Every structure is written in structure tokens, then in C-alpha cells.
Amino acid sequence: MNIHAVAAIYKFEMARAWRTVMQSVISPVISTSLYFIVFGAAIGSRIQEVDGIAYGAFIVPGLIMLQLLTQSISNAAFGIYFPRFAGTIYEVLSAPVSAFEVVLGYVGAAATKSIILGLIILGTAMAFIDLPIAHPILMLVFLVLTAVTFALFGFIIGIWADGFEKLQLVPLLVVTPLAFLGGSFYSIDMLPPFWRDVSLANPVVYLISGFRWAFFESSDVSIVVSLTMTLVFMGLALAFISWIFKTGWRMKP
Amino acid sequence: MSSVQTPPILSIQGVSKTYEGGFQALHTVDLDIKKGEIFALLGPNGAGKTTLISLICGLARLSEGTITVDGHDVVKDYRAARAKIGLVPQELTTDAFETVHNTVSFSRGLFGKPKDPAVVERVLKSLTLWEKRDSQLRQLSGGMKRRVLIAKALAHEPDILFLDEPTAGVDVSLRREMWAVVGDLRKTGVTVILTTHYIEEAEMMADRIGVIAGGKLILVEDKAELMQKLGHKELTLVLQEPLTTIPPALSEFDLALSEDGQSLTYSYDTRAERTGIGSLMRLLAENGVRFKDIATKQSTLEEIFVGLVEETR
């Protein structure tokens, strides 16, 4: 294992985040605070409790997930897309590194950044409201699993994209709607039966539900199903990435 | 008689490359590179130089053949093979916001070597980049950026360095500077493979030259031998008395009479079985053409090159 290479890529990516700290940390924190004020404070005060949880607290896991998903994807996608676009990828491709090591470096850094971000948002929320965390360890496990899984998806998008539009299109057209419709702001049990069943096809439902369970011990779907589904998505992403490196798809002519 | 046989540091056997669209960029290339030599791959644009380097370095997939670096197969044993290679690409691609020092340290780590500030310092100093170590890459000139790319490629102390068109599109002074850099590299013992479409550059820097055109390696020769063996030569005779026409008895020779009639020039190919110089001399004497001076001129690599490339068209 080329540890030095993994460390070099990881450090490089983390340094990049530091240079763009405004974009990578401050803007998601601001937008989350806005959601929080609008949905939590303004509208939330008129909404009854959901599953016995104050609405302001209820939306926190969803809000964190929303940011975790979009940031994991865009961090990882940009991290690998940019060197392809600028041409500096030649160095990574010509280095004595395996696909696994490359992914570990890029995805590891992207996931780290969004995990830090998730914790910052959590801290922000706790400053506003009273928020119990029933299972802190499980909460962290979900945070990490989700960040890694979606960073893997982001990595795939970064390799697939052949322009900046595509890079932004997927998070915008696919991920954000899935996150919104995945129960960030409501319990899918509140939906009519038909739409509830449709929602179950949305992978994000399992993430948000599992994550929420770690806070409140109440969820839309069972925690075991949530964990299993998350691991399945991760497996799919990993399988696709190993195919990419085996065939050189979009990387090696 | 031959020098002691050491195994080649790089061995390319039966290598072909067909790109996805079906275009065949390389046709069964065979080439062995000796340790420590400076090899120039000379060929016009689109000849397949970058393609060959990409196959060696892992930037493109082999269609056919095998490549080994110091005995390590570049596909099956890519880790060992790539650890020995440093690549300076044709395009000047750098991370604009990185500093010189960081980007060179990054390369060292990427190629699996532990941090070693002393090596980085030595590499930067050897390329006169030490003063610029804290500058961001976007602040550097083109020539400076090229040197940073060389420093990156040398940061893990490779055995082989590839320089893909190191002087394409740069001005004369930068080209001279690059030649000096390569001259210094020679002293360190690193094997250098460079590509170029400037003949004078191959002539200046290389020990051996491979001529590539249309995806085929047309020939590989020591530079000196190439110049000698393939040379089209001219023999000029300065006459004692001017001639008005070439005597008909000499019509079988490729002769040209200067305008003033003072000199005769005979063109011949040193590759030919017989150069015909002996019989030319005899016939000249028999026809009473006497000369007072004689000079030969070797054609330049440029002329050889153009001749070869045209032959393969």
C-alpha cells in the first residue's frame, strides 16, 4: 500500500478546502441557518410535534443530511473533475498507486470535509434548540457512512462529467430533490400510502430515517433496513468505481 | 566487438496502439533504451511520440505488445515500473494556487517516497527554483513552470525521465536553457528520453536518435552514426580552369557545374554500395579536368530526417 501517496492526495485536497473555506464551510452553514430560521422558527412554531418531537428538533437530522449529501457529492466530484479538466491528473495516473489508494485519498478527503461540516451544523443547531442525541455513536456511524457513500457517488460524477454544467447538474437535479422528498422536513408516514411507497424507492429516505433514529429513536423505516440500504449503496458505488479503473473509462484512452 | 551487455532500462516490444475510434497511432514498435543514455524520439506532429510515452507511463492502455522498465512489466507490475519513471508532459499543466515547494513535495509523496526536505531542496536548487519555492505556480513564467514540472518529475529520484517536447513553442533563449538543464541531468546519470520535432534539438542533446513517423519507428541510430551512415554527401571540386559544360563522358554521375564554371559538385549517398568517387576521379583525369581543391559536405540531420519522413509517406 502506497501510504505516502494516499497521504499526499488527502493533504492536497484538504489544503484546497482550506483555501476555499468560505465556499466549503461558511456558505452551507449560512444556508442551513436560513432553513432553520424559516422552517424551524417561523413555520415550525405553527406546526405540531412530529412523532412527539418538536418540529424544530425534528428537522435537524434532515438538514444535516441535506448538506452532507450535497457537499459530499460536490466536494468529491470537483476534487477529481478539476485535475481532469486542468490536465494535472496525468501525475496521479502515472504514479505507482492503485485505484483503491486514489479513491481513498480523494473520497477520504471529501468525506472528511463534509463530516466536519455536518458536525458544525449540528453544533449550530444545538445553539438554537434543545436537541437530544439518543445514540451518539450510531449518529456518527451514519454521518460517516453517508459522507463516504455520497463522496463515492460524487467521485463517479466527477469522472463522468465532461463539463462544469454536468458537474452541477446532478447535485441540482437529482440529489437536492431526492433529499427534499426524502423526508428532510417531514416524516414520510405523513404522506398518503401511495406516495409513501413511492418514497421508499428514494435512497435518501433510508439515510435520513436512520440518522433521525439515532437522535430520537423514532423513524420511518427500521434502523436495520436503513443501515443495510446505506451499505448496499456504498457497495454499488465501489463496484462501479473499480469498473472505471479497470477499463480506464473517461481516464485512459 | 561490442561493449559489455547490460540489460536495457526500458524495453518496448511489439507495441501497437489503436485508439477507441479505431485510429492506429502506433504500429509494432520495438525499442530498447540503455541505462544512462539520452535518447531523442524525433518525429513530426502526430507521429505518435506522446502516445508511446503515454503507454509507458500508464496514461493510455496498450493494445498489443509488452513494455518493461528495469525488468518490471508496466501493466502487471505497474507499481515497481512507475516508481522508476518521472514524466514531464507536453502541456504545461500546474495547480495554479500551489506553491513550488508544496507541489514538488506532493509529487514525491505520490510516487511513494517518504518526506525528505533535503532531496526537494537539492532538486529545486539544481533547477534554480529554490528562490521561488514559496511562489504560487500561477505567478511563474512559462519557462519556470516547465522547470517546476521537471522538479516534480525528479522529486522521487527516478531512473528514467521523460521529457515530452520540452521546448515546443518556447523562444530561443528558453530552448538553450532547457538544453543546459538536460546537459546537467546527463551528469546525474538519469536516463533521459525526450521527444522533439526540432532536429537541431535532437542533434544538440541526444546520444541516440529514433525517428518516428506515422506511428512507425523508422530507424534508431547513434547520433554520430546516423549522421555518417545515412548522410547524403556532397563532394565539391574547385577547378583549375573553368568549364562551360560538363563533359559528356561524365554524364552518368550526378554532377552540377557552378554558374561561373569554377567548381563541380558531385552528390552521392554514403549508404550506396559504391560511392563512385574512384571512377569519377579516374574519368576526370582521363578527360583532362584538373582541380586545385576539394571539399566534402555532410548533410545535416534535418535533411536526413525530411528525406526519411518523405520516404514513409
Ligand SMILES: Nc1ncnc2c1ncn2[C@@H]1O[C@H](COP(=O)(O)OP(=O)(O)O)[C@@H](O)[C@H]1O
Ligand atoms: N486520445 C486519442 N484518441 C484518438 N486519437 C488520438 C488520441 N491521442 C492521439 N491521437 C492521435 O494519434 C496520433 C499520434 O498522436 P501523438 O502521439 O499525440 O503524436 P505526437 O506526440 O507525435 O505529436 C495523432 O494522429 C493523434 O491525432
Ligand SMILES: [Mg+2]
Ligand atoms: Mg506529442
